[in-house]
Amino acid sequence: MSSIADNLESVTRRIQKATLQAGRKPDSVSLLAVSKTRSAEELREAVAAGQLAFGENYLQEALDKITELRDLTEIEWHFIGPIQSNKTRQIASAFSWVHSVDRLKVARRLSEQRETGLPSLNICLQVNINNEQSKSGCQPDELPELVSEISQLPGLTLRGLMAIPDPEQAESALRESFHKLANTLEKLRQDYPDAGPLDTLSMGMSGDLEMAIAEGATWVRIGTAVFGERPPKS
Numbered sequence: 001m002s003s004i005a006d007n008l009e010s011v012t013r014r015i016q017k018a019t020l021q022a023g024r025k026p027d028s029v030s031l032l033a034v035s036k037t038r039s040a041e042e043l044r045e046a047v048a049a050g051q052l053a054f055g056e057n058y059l060q061e062a063l064d065k066i067t068e069l070r071d072l073t074e075i076e077w078h079f080i081g082p083i084q085s086n087k088t089r090q091i092a093s094a095f096s097w098v099h100s101v102d103r104l105k106v107a108r109r110l111s112e113q114r115e116t117g118l119p120s121l122n123i124c125l126q127v128n129i130n131n132e133q134s135k136s137g138c139q140p141d142e143l144p145e146l147v148s149e150i151s152q153l154p155g156l157t158l159r160g161l162m163a164i165p166d167p168e169q170a171e172s173a174l175r176e177s178f179h180k181l182a183n184t185l186e187k188l189r190q191d192y193p194d195a196g197p198l199d200t201l202s203m204g205m206s207g208d209l210e211m212a213i214a215e216g217a218t219w220v221r222i223g224t225a226v227f228g229e230r231p232p233k234s
């Protein structure tokens with residue numbers, strides 16, 4: 001069985017290779033270790049190996065780990081799961097990034113609830129890029145309004161877009177999904193030059209990070225390849 005440190009090393013090598021092959025700058029892609037269902041001890045192991053950015057999907061589970069690991073002050077916490085609007089206060093106070101904002105109400109609440117002493121909260125808009133009924137994320141045609149409204153909100157910095165394209169699609173369709181998200185961000189950057197840095201594409205998981213990097217990913221969200229297969233959620 002390989003250790004988390006070994007896994008991190010091989011994922012980092014995959015990222016470097018894909019970045020190089022895409023002709024992109026070596027530091028233009030960051031690894032977000034997706035730690036849902038993983039214990040605080042496993043995260044400690046990852047931190048000891050140099051990993052500092054962690055993505056969590058379930059708020060209560062995340063808050064428990066954040067409390068347990070509060071001695072590791074250099075950790076950067078990212079929320080990447082579906083957001084219930086009555087839970088925004090805790091998200092606004094405990095995280096540095098939220099990748100899964102998909103409606104104005106949630107953004108408004110995060111803005112109001114972000115404490116003024118904290119740096120502004122980095123936001124990505126989650127886009128339902130495959131038009132799936134079941135998936136969360138806004139529709140692409142809702143983006144212009146969301147971007148123009150959210151960019152006005154204090155306490156938030158609009159960093160870019162996130163998507164979870166259906167990994168079961170054919171490779172060409174999956175690639176097209178990543179490409180579409182990248183084009184959508186580029187268009188928003190042109191149409192809304194003052195909306196925020198809009199420098200972030202959160203896309204790519206364990207099975208498809210190379211393709212996502214070839215299409216412009218800046219955060220790849222990697223769970224299984226870092227921590228091993230997830231135990232079934234009980």
Ligand SMILES: *Cc1c(COP(=O)(O)O)cnc(C)c1O
Nearest residue numbers: 034080205206221222223224225
């Ligand atoms: C679980 C999850 C990931 C990581 O998936 P792996 O295939 O385990 O790398 C990435 N993004 C989101 C939103 C997730 O829920």
